[in-house]
Amino acid sequence: MRLYFKQRLFSWFDSYDIYDDSGAAVYTVEGQLAWGHCLHILDAAGNHVGTVKERVLTFLPKFEMYLGGEYVGSIQKEFTFFTPRFDIDCNGWQVEGSFLEWDYTVTEPCGALVARISKELLQWTDTYVIDVANPMDALCVLMLVLAIDAEKCSRN
Incomplete structure (x- = not known):
């Protein structure tokens, strides 16, 4: 399954649209005014399906992930010198980035x-292509991408 993750141009808060291969909107992400990032994920019908929330006052950036209102795990940036790595306590997954x-x-x-x-x-806004092996994992992978993008945004 392939998803296209695009940040909206001219938005006061973090807001994104996520499309499938046919260009149909699959998810919408709306940021909320908060201390730290708080991103709400809505499905195509406008129903709230998930939240990514930054924990503040931590040594390294940490984000909690919720499906509906239920906690499913967190992602925290690890201290590394060359390639970014994240510690995830969701499904036992591991994330590693390029230099x-x-x-x-x-x-x-x-x-x-x-x-x-x-x-x-060469895009006007942050744009990612997400290839997911199992479509059942798409929402959790999207939450990871949101956390990684929010961490990079906080650093800049």
């Missing part, structure tokens, strides 16, 4: 590929 932080892979503990994320260059 320039444009490409990421999400793998299971056994090494099986969960998703491949790549940033499209």
Whole structure:
């Protein structure tokens, strides 16, 4: 399954649209005014399906993920020198990025590929292509991408 993640141009808060291969909107992400990032994920019908919320006052950036209102895990940036890595307590997944932080892979503990994320260059806003091996994992992978993008945004 392939998803296209695009940040909206001229938005006061973090807001994104997520499309499928046919160009149909699958999810919408709306930021909320809060101390730290708080991103609400809505499905195509406008129903709230998930939240990514930044924990503040932590040494390294940390984000909690909720499906509906239920906590499913967190993602925290690890201290590294060359390639970005994240510690995830969701499904046992691991995330590793490229040196320039444009490409990421999400793998299971056994090494099986969960998703491949790549940033499209020469775009007006942040745009990512997300290839998910199992469509059932798409929402959780989207939450990881939102957390990674929010962490990069906070750093800049």
